[in-house]
Amino acid sequence: MFDLDRWTEIADTLRTNRLRTLLTALGVFWGMFMLVAMLGFGDGLQRGIQRNMGGWATNAVYVWGERTSLPWAGMQPGRPIDFDNDDTKALSELPEIQYLAPRNQLGGFRGGNNVVYGSKTGSYSVMGDRPVYRHIATFQMVQGRFVDDIDIEQRRKVAVIGQQVYEELYPHGADPMGTYIRIQGLFFQVVGRFAFDAANDRGDRENSTIYIPLSTFQRVFHKGDSVGWYALTAKPDVRASKMEKKVKALLASRHRVAPDDDEAIGSFNSEDRFGQITTLFAGIRFFVWFVGVMTLLAGVVGVSNIMLIVVRERTREIGLRRAIGAPPASIVWMILQESVTLTAVAGYAGLVCGVVLLQLVSVVLPPDGTMGPPTLQLGPVAVAGLVLLIAGALAGVIPARSAAAIRPVEALHAE
Numbered sequence: 001m002f003d004l005d006r007w008t009e010i011a012d013t014l015r016t017n018r019l020r021t022l023l024t025a026l027g028v029f030w031g032m033f034m035l036v037a038m039l040g041f042g043d044g045l046q047r048g049i050q051r052n053m054g055g056w057a058t059n060a061v062y063v064w065g066e067r068t069s070l071p072w073a074g075m076q077p078g079r080p081i082d083f084d085n086d087d088t089k090a091l092s093e094l095p096e097i098q099y100l101a102p103r104n105q106l107g108g109f110r111g112g113n114n115v116v117y118g119s120k121t122g123s124y125s126v127m128g129d130r131p132v133y134r135h136i137a138t139f140q141m142v143q144g145r146f147v148d149d150i151d152i153e154q155r156r157k158v159a160v161i162g163q164q165v166y167e168e169l170y171p172h173g174a175d176p177m178g179t180y181i182r183i184q185g186l187f188f189q190v191v192g193r194f195a196f197d198a199a200n201d202r203g204d205r206e207n208s209t210i211y212i213p214l215s216t217f218q219r220v221f222h223k224g225d226s227v228g229w230y231a232l233t234a235k236p237d238v239r240a241s242k243m244e245k246k247v248k249a250l251l252a253s254r255h256r257v258a259p260d261d262d263e264a265i266g267s268f269n270s271e272d273r274f275g276q277i278t279t280l281f282a283g284i285r286f287f288v289w290f291v292g293v294m295t296l297l298a299g300v301v302g303v304s305n306i307m308l309i310v311v312r313e314r315t316r317e318i319g320l321r322r323a324i325g326a327p328p329a330s331i332v333w334m335i336l337q338e339s340v341t342l343t344a345v346a347g348y349a350g351l352v353c354g355v356v357l358l359q360l361v362s363v364v365l366p367p368d369g370t371m372g373p374p375t376l377q378l379g380p381v382a383v384a385g386l387v388l389l390i391a392g393a394l395a396g397v398i399p400a401r402s403a404a405a406i407r408p409v410e411a412l413h414a415e
Helices: 004-016 018-052 085-091 131-135 149-154 163-169 201-207 214-220 240-254 270-313 315-323 328-364 378-404 408-413
Strands: 060-065 097-105 113-117 120-129 140-144 158-162 180-183 186-195 209-213 229-234 265-269
Touching (some): 018 270, 018 328, 018 378, 085 097, 085 240, 097 214, 113 163, 120 214, 149 214, 158 163, 163 186, 163 201, 201 209, 240 265, 240 270, 265 270, 270 328, 270 378
Parallel strands (some): 120 209, 158 186
Antiparallel strands (some): 097 120, 113 120, 140 186, 158 209, 180 186
16 A cells, blocks of 8 residues: 655655765666667667668578589589579479579679660669569569569560669659660560668669569570579478578589589578578677666665665664564565665666667668667566566665664664
């Protein structure tokens, strides 16, 4: 039950030596403030990196051909490895693959191509893809659709443009659907527009990309049945690394590559990258909690020490309470209340100031920067509050036991 007299007594006790109370509370305040700030900035950094890496399936593998480095089956090293539609058919038989997307790029890796719409001209990447690629690259369709199976079968000259292509070629918010753009003198009808959310150079590249059907790409740009590289994802119950080995082994066998030639076929496994990032942020979270809690506990130790001093100063008062019949439990509860009150008030002030700091930084930070807006989730706040209350109680345990052990006769004779 709420006892106004008891809380008034606690307030008077803490006001008796304001400077000492303030300095003691400052340690707890700073510990909670640092914990909240580090949690918020750590979360913002994680969000920023995840946003910058957005657009990748977490279990995607990319495989491309390079040059052999070892002789094999009577052939000399230095032979280029080029993929084709037959390789695609062979790979489609592997049970570990969920999505298989053969791809081509006009002008080679990061190659730019002049694209014209009306009086506007720009240089953009032109990719030949199949509809399945939509399951590997997680961009958002803003208008229209992506290339579909009918486009592939009929080799339609249709195009899906990125957000930056739209902004540069279509001024004043014009509707691009159904219009025609010219790529290397050939006209393609725009059937869709997409936006890629990653806030980095890769995001800019993807938004400057135009997708056309792979079959159309191979025909109109005279690529025959060649495939530049593959984007694949593993089935949910299969490790991407296992699928990667199977894919590279099959392609190496088909192109007569030496089994120990690691340079003939290149690959990138996004599962490994995401795993590294997940491990990194697990370590960061552990470090943040460790440093924050240790800083908070340092402040709590200060509270405990001050409460011991307070108990010594109030020896006569405590002895008098005992002499008139106050049980030891009431003395313990009195000290614990004062300790928890001081810790809770200081900690809450640190929590509020930390949240205010995070909000101010969120306003200042650019929305597409490396670090995302620092935020504090409800779960960590609840855990921090629980840690604070437990720490406050622990801070008062030793002083409370010391107070309860005071003998009334000795206390009344104390100076």
